[in-house]
Amino acid sequence: MVQAVTTDDIHIALLRGVNVGGHGKLPMAGLRAILTRLGARDVATYIQSGNAVFRGAVSGADITAAVAAEMGFRRDCLVLSDHQLGRVIANNPFDAAKATPKALHFCFLGASSNADQASLDAVKAPEESCLLTDSVLYLNSPGGISASKLAGKLDRLLGVPVTVRNWNTVSKLAEMARLI
Numbered sequence: 001m002v003q004a005v006t007t008d009d010i011h012i013a014l015l016r017g018v019n020v021g022g023h024g025k026l027p028m029a030g031l032r033a034i035l036t037r038l039g040a041r042d043v044a045t046y047i048q049s050g051n052a053v054f055r056g057a058v059s060g061a062d063i064t065a066a067v068a069a070e071m072g073f074r075r076d077c078l079v080l081s082d083h084q085l086g087r088v089i090a091n092n093p094f095d096a097a098k099a100t101p102k103a104l105h106f107c108f109l110g111a112s113s114n115a116d117q118a119s120l121d122a123v124k125a126p127e128e129s130c131l132l133t134d135s136v137l138y139l140n141s142p143g144g145i146s147a148s149k150l151a152g153k154l155d156r157l158l159g160v161p162v163t164v165r166n167w168n169t170v171s172k173l174a175e176m177a178r179l180i
Contacts, residue, residue: 010055028047
C-alpha cells in the first residue's frame with residue numbers, strides 16, 4: 001500500500017496490521033515520533049491501530065520504511081489526503097444513520113483490484129452487503145467483522161493489500177482532519 005504524497009495538505013495515514021493480536025506492536029507515541037522525524041507536522045493519532053492525521057508531504061512508502069527500520073517489522077501504510085477521505089465517506093452507499101457503526105467498514109485498497117462485484121457477492125454472508133470501487137470496498141456486516149464471511153478473504157479475493165477501518169474510526173479521522 002504505497003502512495004506518493006507531494007503536497008503540504010492534511011493527510012491521513014492508515015497502517016495495516018498494527019497492534020493486532022499481539023503482533024506488530026507500535027505505540028502511538030512511537031508512530032507520532034516516526035512521522036515527526038519524517039517531516040510531518042501537527043501529528044495526531046487515533047486509537048492504537050495505526051491511524052494518524054498530519055500536515056506535510058510524507059508518503060506511505062516513507063512511513064512503511066521508517067516503521068521497518070525503527071520497529072523491526074514491516075507494515076504497509078496507505079496515505080490519503082483529507083479530500084480523498086472525504087470522497088470515500090461521501091460515496092458510502094450505506095446509510096450510516098441506519099447501520100450499526102461497528103458493522104459498517106471501509107476496506108481501503110492499496111491498489112486497484114481486478115476483482116469483480118459478483119465474485120465478492122458469491123462469498124459474502126446473506127446478511128452482508130458490499131460495494132467495490134477503485135479505492136475502497138464498502139462492507140456492511142451486521143454480525144460484525146469477526147463474523148463476516150467476506151472480511152477474512154479480502155486480500156485473496158481482491159488480490160491487493162487491504163486495510164480495514166469501521167465507520168467510527170473513519171468518521172473520527174475525518175473530524176480530526178477538519179480540526180488540524
